Amino acid sequence: MSSQLILSNVVSRPMRSLATALAVGVEVALILLLVGLSTGMIRENSKRMSGVGADIVLQPPNSSLVLAASTGAMSVKIADLVSGIEGVKAVAPVYLQLNTSGGLGLVWGIDQESFNGITQGFVYREGRGFQGPDDVIVDDIYADARELRLGEEITLMNRSFRIAGIVEHGKGSRLFIPLGTMQRLVGTPGQATMMMIKCHDKSDIPGVKAELEGRLKSYPIFDMSSFAAHLEEANRDFGPIKFFTRTVVFIATLIGFFIIFLSMYTAITERTHEIGILKSLGAPQGYISLLFLKEALVLGGLGFVLGLGLTFGGRFFFQLLMPTLQHQLPPEWLLYTGILALFSASLGALYPALRAARQDPIEALAYE
Amino acid sequence: MKTILESIALTKIFKTGKIEVTAVRDVSLKVPEGEFIAIMGPSGCGKSTLLHLLGGLATPTSGRVLVDGEEISSGKDAVRTDIRRRKIGFVFQRFNLLPTLSAQGNLEIAQEIHRNGSRDRQHVDEILNLLGLEKKTHHKPSELSGGEQQRLAIARAVINRPAILLADEPTGNLDTRNSMVVLKMIQELNRALSQTILMITHNPEAAGIANRLIEMRDGRIVSQQQEGEWNAAEDRMSL
Numbered sequence A: 001m002s003s004q005l006i007l008s009n010v011v012s013r014p015m016r017s018l019a020t021a022l023a024v025g026v027e028v029a030l031i032l033l034l035v036g037l038s039t040g041m042i043r044e045n046s047k048r049m050s051g052v053g054a055d056i057v058l059q060p061p062n063s064s065l066v067l068a069a070s071t072g073a074m075s076v077k078i079a080d081l082v083s084g085i086e087g088v089k090a091v092a093p094v095y096l097q098l099n100t101s102g103g104l105g106l107v108w109g110i111d112q113e114s115f116n117g118i119t120q121g122f123v124y125r126e127g128r129g130f131q132g133p134d135d136v137i138v139d140d141i142y143a144d145a146r147e148l149r150l151g152e153e154i155t156l157m158n159r160s161f162r163i164a165g166i167v168e169h170g171k172g173s174r175l176f177i178p179l180g181t182m183q184r185l186v187g188t189p190g191q192a193t194m195m196m197i198k199c200h201d202k203s204d205i206p207g208v209k210a211e212l213e214g215r216l217k218s219y220p221i222f223d224m225s226s227f228a229a230h231l232e233e234a235n236r237d238f239g240p241i242k243f244f245t246r247t248v249v250f251i252a253t254l255i256g257f258f259i260i261f262l263s264m265y266t267a268i269t270e271r272t273h274e275i276g277i278l279k280s281l282g283a284p285q286g287y288i289s290l291l292f293l294k295e296a297l298v299l300g301g302l303g304f305v306l307g308l309g310l311t312f313g314g315r316f317f318f319q320l321l322m323p324t325l326q327h328q329l330p331p332e333w334l335l336y337t338g339i340l341a342l343f344s345a346s347l348g349a350l351y352p353a354l355r356a357a358r359q360d361p362i363e364a365l366a367y368e
Numbered sequence B: 001m002k003t004i005l006e007s008i009a010l011t012k013i014f015k016t017g018k019i020e021v022t023a024v025r026d027v028s029l030k031v032p033e034g035e036f037i038a039i040m041g042p043s044g045c046g047k048s049t050l051l052h053l054l055g056g057l058a059t060p061t062s063g064r065v066l067v068d069g070e071e072i073s074s075g076k077d078a079v080r081t082d083i084r085r086r087k088i089g090f091v092f093q094r095f096n097l098l099p100t101l102s103a104q105g106n107l108e109i110a111q112e113i114h115r116n117g118s119r120d121r122q123h124v125d126e127i128l129n130l131l132g133l134e135k136k137t138h139h140k141p142s143e144l145s146g147g148e149q150q151r152l153a154i155a156r157a158v159i160n161r162p163a164i165l166l167a168d169e170p171t172g173n174l175d176t177r178n179s180m181v182v183l184k185m186i187q188e189l190n191r192a193l194s195q196t197i198l199m200i201t202h203n204p205e206a207a208g209i210a211n212r213l214i215e216m217r218d219g220r221i222v223s224q225q226q227e228g229e230w231n232a233a234e235d236r237m238s239l
Helices: A002-012 A014-051 A078-083 A112-119 A140-146 A179-186 A202-215 A224-236 A239-270 A272-280 A285-321 A331-357 A361-366 B047-054 B077-087 B103-114 B121-130 B146-158 B176-193 B231-235
Strands: A056-058 A088-099 A105-110 A124-127 A135-139 A153-156 A159-167 A175-178 A194-199 A221-223 B003-016 B019-032 B036-040 B062-067 B088-091 B164-168 B196-200 B212-217 B220-226
Touching (some): A002 A285, A002 B103, A014 A285, A056 A224, A078 A088, A078 A194, A135 A140, A135 A153, A175 A179, A221 A224, A239 A272, A239 A331, A285 A331, A285 B077, B003 B047, B019 B062, B019 B196, B036 B047, B047 B062, B047 B164, B047 B196, B088 B146, B103 B121, B103 B146, B146 B164, B146 B176, B164 B176
Parallel strands (some): A135 A159, B036 B196, B036 B212, B088 B164, B164 B196
Antiparallel strands (some): A056 A221, A088 A105, A135 A175, A153 A159, B003 B019, B212 B220
């Protein structure tokens, strides 16, 4: 019957219940959207990295797996050294640079011929490869999101580029410019931030990797299968992203806590007379506290469900507005946010519930 | 006969700043099992405070209250609550029903509290039938008339078969017709089920159905008369 009392109290005050649940829902959606977006972007980056088709990745010393934050560079001449190793089929020097013009993303500077040797070439939807130093190749998702056409000009790194080709997505970046242009723009001629290495056969990979590790001792060398996983992990654990995610989770939980606190505090004032009735019936303090805690949990649970709705709605909205943004919800975060919603709800209701339980029965019964 | 309720030199003093008001003064009272007592007196004479003390809703400044042999006047809220849960049923002037629950729900929650979670749907139905509320099972209090609400409040008070029923002006909010129905019901509970009842009333006709009349003034018991002794006997209602 106490469950019926809880439900009837939730139902008989629909606006208050809805507003409270919605606030918890916003808490849940905020966390899930943020985590989903960061996970989506990280995973999508790793997937695109794997899609290049390289078997081994070589990075310069002191470079970072958080590619956007990596500043290390190495001479492109290393490519000649690498290509001389037995088992190596192709080597492509690449220069990765963060672009902030017209959106945030990595631009890859590539030598198209060697890059094609790794990727087996782009699949062109429109146009073809670089014709000049100011050409850019964009992938179809980037082009569709911005409704770009072949020959149109776009600004990257504060410089204008002509779209020379629109290619199928999935091979490294969404934006490619000639390696020489990139080196000039960044002021590092003859340098690359990464070497993509293709072996003749998968069985050659361990041998090539061991040979590289022997010759280039301070250079981070990864086989592609572990590189993608390392990339994901490094990006997820990247300090600023981690701090930002934790801050948002904390603030969202705090919002949920205060909303439930205010809602239950108001409810208890509103229901003082009801508390007096329960006390006159002999309801112990624990029974009354639990009644309000359970009600908060119901509101928290409703909020979680609403939050899921808001998350999926928000995801649809984001993808409509920015198709390049990828949202992937790690299933464990559904559990975490569920727990957080219920935790903030019960914590928010704790003081009001205890206060309700300690009400003087006569004063409560006399409350109008 | 077994004493169900006993107060010994009960005193309650309210303090407001430096002002002290003695609401109940040195009240000693014994209520044997099955007795029906009416307490009358002018407003502010301490009737309701006495009822709250006897029911463990308030603690006395001095003195003791024993309900079925257990002391309810101790300062501990948990002890008073526990005795109230097991041994006392309340009926109030304002009905005090839970507005969001149905008639059946109001009875079931009293059972749930009394039995630490368990319910007896059959007993709920029996009580609702007995009080003529069988067709109002699923009605909320706001959908019931004043008389029906008070009948439901009485049903709730007795559903757990309390040792004593404490009624505070049970007809105070009712018209004459409904008052008569409610009084008849209370009388029936006393006669048929030997329910021990202590009722506060302003209404001499209501008091007339009791076995004993206690009159209070200025926080004290000034007179006690057994059935048939008091002058209003001829005014008794023919219920």
